[in-house]
Amino acid sequence: MVALKRDKEEKGDKKKGKNKAAGKEEIKECPECGSKSLVRDYGKAEIFCADCGLVISENIVDLGPEWRAFDSEQMSRRARVGAPMTYRIHDKGLSTVVTWGSQSQGQRLKKWQQRTHIANTTERSFIFALSEIDRMACALRLPVNIREAASMLYRKAMKKRLIRGRSIEGITSALLYITCRQYGVPRTLEEVREISRVEQKEISRAYRFLLRELNLKVSPASPIDFVPRFCSLLDLGGDIRSKAIEIIKKATEAELTNGRGPIGIAAAAIYIAAILSGEHRTQKEVSDVTGVTEVTIRNRYKELSEQLEIDVLL
DNA sequence: AAGACGAAAGTGGTTGA
DNA sequence: TCAACAACTTTCGTCTT
Numbered sequence: 334m335v336a337l338k339r340d341k342e343e344k345g346d347k348k349k350g351k352n353k354a355a356g357k358e359e360i361k362e363c364p365e366c367g368s369k370s371l372v373r374d375y376g377k378a379e380i381f382c383a384d385c386g387l388v389i390s391e392n393i394v395d396l397g398p399e400w401r402a403f404d405s406e407q408m409s410r411r412a413r414v415g416a417p418m419t420y421r422i423h424d425k426g427l428s429t430v431v432t433w434g435s436q437s438q439g440q441r442l443k444k445w446q447q448r449t450h451i452a453n454t455t456e457r458s459f460i461f462a463l464s465e466i467d468r469m470a471c472a473l474r475l476p477v478n479i480r481e482a483a484s485m486l487y488r489k490a491m492k493k494r495l496i497r498g499r500s501i502e503g504i505t506s507a508l509l510y511i512t513c514r515q516y517g518v519p520r521t522l523e524e525v526r527e528i529s530r531v532e533q534k535e536i537s538r539a540y541r542f543l544l545r546e547l548n549l550k551v552s553p554a555s556p557i558d559f560v561p562r563f564c565s566l567l568d569l570g571g572d573i574r575s576k577a578i579e580i581i582k583k584a585t586e587a588e589l590t591n592g593r594g595p596i597g598i599a600a601a602a603i604y605i606a607a608i609l610s611g612e613h614r615t616q617k618e619v620s621d622v623t624g625v626t627e628v629t630i631r632n633r634y635k636e637l638s639e640q641l642e643i644d645v646l647l
Numbered sequence: 648a649a650g651a652c653g654a655a656a657g658t659g660g661t662t663g664a
Numbered sequence: 665t666c667a668a669c670a671a672c673t674t675t676c677g678t679c680t681t
Contacts (some may be wrong), residue, residue: 537660594671615650626673631652 370561383561386518387476472528483512502531507539519554556598577606601633
């Protein structure tokens, strides 16, 4: 983890240097994951990475100085995550309290110990949860803003006493899954499971539980949200990406996406877009990246090409 | 031989009585 | 709580390049 942090900081430094040299150069790729699919959302006045969801600039007006803001913001966010300190202070305080006492304070002491024991274990599991969120977010190449959001949700769940008796692994995995969806850069359940230590069943159980208990609304993922990441995993360029998105938009208009899994739609659209652009990827390759079977890709792709009257000649 | 195709049976999640 | 249901997967034989 330390190594990863250093790696990131180096990246940032490199970028900064480059920026200084070129003056007001436009940001071309995500400093977090290196993806080139940056999206300008003028409605929200921000630039974010379509691959990992990192908000790079929240005020598009002035690009230059915004870089520093991004860096220092990242620093302060990182600094705020440092829960272990409280734990240490907490622990130290304990040892001094216990020393003096007489008579009936034996019982009082017991109570204290019990209470501090509880405080200790919840504190400890909280720290563990944060480190788990961090570990998994690293593995999924998610930016700090999403990590922070997931941590905040965890805190919320803790305040509502939703954690006790449940596996931290399941909760944290589900929270990351939720947060990714909320930030418009969904990960598949399978991707989350791969880096999680619990099985998919438990993650989805925790997912449903948290949505209910925290009153969270997660709109169904759009196939479009998956396109940038799948495309870069398949080493397909921006033209194919936009072609795939165009296909999905048409498909949505024609109501071909209703009731269908968004990942399958995305997979098929990418498959078609790649062929149309002369950069053929086999159904197997697309299937490996997206996690849906070739059969599903075939079914979606048949529906799409027939209904949208796209001639796909191999 | 590899990729694409499609039929058929199986699986897990949702819904409505 | 249970059965029906649609989407998706698994498996496998066949066709095409």
